[in-house]
Amino acid sequence: MSKEQKTQLTDLMGEKEHIVVFDMAYQGFGSTIDENANFVRSYSETGLPCFIVNNFSKNMSIYGERAGGLNAVCETPSLAKRTLSQCQLITLALRKFIATKFFST
Incomplete structure (x- = not known):
């Protein structure tokens, strides 16, 4: 994308109040x-x-393994704290799901 297209896309995401997810798997x-x-x-x-x-x-x-991270860019410290709390709840739920799926009898 050109610089102008990136600016237009950024403006549009702001206008629509969309939350963008950037996938940097192939950096x-x-x-x-x-x-x-x-x-x-x-x-x-x-x-x-x-x-x-x-x-x-x-x-x-290290194919087949999961090694990575999630970064959240938030507008305020309060929103960052709430976002962290929600991510922790999701992580806990995923751990329980994975443990049940792969380690149950």
Whole structure:
């Protein structure tokens, strides 16, 4: 995308109050890591809320494993605290689901 298209997209997401999820699973594969992350950085600097998902399994050649992280860009510290709380609840629920699915008799 051109710089103008990225600006238009950022403006549209703000107008519609959408929360963008950036998937950075293949960072560095298409070009440099800085070039891949440029739009994500500029978007997050606007202060609009977004999630950034990183997956390092492919970069570290550990296929079939899950190694990564989730970053949340929030408008206020209060929203960041509430977002963290919700992520912790989701993580707890997923742990229980995975343990039941794979380790039950």
